[in-house]
Amino acid sequence: xxxxxxxxxxxxxxxxxxxxxxxxxxxxxxxxxxxxxxxxxxxxxxxxxxxxxxxxxxxxxxxxxxxxxxxxxxxxxxxxxxxxxxxxxxxxxxxxxxxxxxxxxxxxxxxxxxxxxxxxxx
Amino acid sequence: xxxxxxxxxxxxxxxxxxxxxxxxxxxxxxxxxxxxxxxxxxxxxxxxxxxxxxxxxxxxxxxxxxxxxxxxxxxxxxxxxxxxxxxxxxxxxxxxxxxxxxxxxxxxxxxxxxxxxxxxxxxxxxxxxxxxxxxxxx
Numbered sequence: 001x002x003x004x005x006x007x008x009x010x011x012x013x014x015x016x017x018x019x020x021x022x023x024x025x026x027x028x029x030x031x032x033x034x035x036x037x038x039x040x041x042x043x044x045x046x047x048x049x050x051x052x053x054x055x056x057x058x059x060x061x062x063x064x065x066x067x068x069x070x071x072x073x074x075x076x077x078x079x080x081x082x083x084x085x086x087x088x089x090x091x092x093x094x095x096x097x098x099x100x101x102x103x104x105x106x107x108x109x110x111x112x113x114x115x116x117x118x119x120x121x122x
Numbered sequence: 123x124x125x126x127x128x129x130x131x132x133x134x135x136x137x138x139x140x141x142x143x144x145x146x147x148x149x150x151x152x153x154x155x156x157x158x159x160x161x162x163x164x165x166x167x168x169x170x171x172x173x174x175x176x177x178x179x180x181x182x183x184x185x186x187x188x189x190x191x192x193x194x195x196x197x198x199x200x201x202x203x204x205x206x207x208x209x210x211x212x213x214x215x216x217x218x219x220x221x222x223x224x225x226x227x228x229x230x231x232x233x234x235x236x237x238x239x240x241x242x243x244x245x246x247x248x249x250x251x252x253x254x255x256x257x258x259x260x
Contacts, residue, residue, distance in 0.1 A: 001234050009154050010235045013147040014242025020144065027244055095250045101148045102251035108152020110165070113232060117248040119225075120233030 013101075022097045026090040032083050039083050046071075046078050155235070164228040167221040180212040 002010070017023055033039045049071050053063060078084055105113045155161055171177050187205045190196050212218055232248075239247040 001231065002238070006151075006154050006158075006235065007238055009147070009151040010238035011242050013144065013151050014239040014247070016144045016147050017239070017243040017245070017247070023243060023245055091250075094245055098245075098247055098251035099253050101144055102248075104145050104148040105152045108149050109156050109161075113152070113155075114236075114248040114251040116225075116229050117232035117236035118252070120229030120231070120236075 017098070017101070020097065022090070022093050026087070026094045029083070029087040029090045033087050036083055039081055042074075042078050042081060043084070046074050049074065151235070155232075158231075160224070160227050160231060164224040167217070167224040170217045171221045174215070174217045176215060177212065177218060180208050180215075184208045184212065 033043075053067065053071060057063060079088065102112075102114045184205055187201045187208070191198060191201045191205070213222070236246075236248040240249075
């Protein structure tokens, strides 16, 4: 579907982003998290508990205050973990950089590239 | 004469590219996309829809019913039913059908472009490029 010229230009932008400090730092932080069994376990526990609480709530069940408090304690523990905190902070910087680049793309287009591209994914 | 590269300039791939290089690549990509006949057809269809009196009339009515639903005014089922009928009427207008077709082509094209960017970047581009709108920089 893409012309060769368009494919080359998209590839070039992607490679420039990949080689940028901001993306490299995020990819390293992501790899560090994935390689650490402790962070993987913490996040898996948080996801499992969240999904379980949500499912029960959607069935109309009233959750105990202590269950919500326990979940919030685990959530704080997850986001205060140094590796996860580093990954999340570097992801925020990636989002800022990508949003700035998307703004430049939008200047040429006169429309919102990211919104239209995401609409095409459904 | 300006020393700035034109928007059609495609910079070389640098191992440690600075922000300016990424900006130039984004502008170049945007220029290529905006020159495509499919994109021009999309913009024309969008203009057509925006200038169509019947589209405007129906859109205003749909907004009125949506506002009533949002604020819980009147019979909610009636508002819902009216919204569905008006929306169907809107979608059946020839100019809107042309727009929807053009929009589908463009969203698929942009999605394909985004996939190439994201795969090369190693991080999803469009999904992370949307501003949250909360003013918190996220």
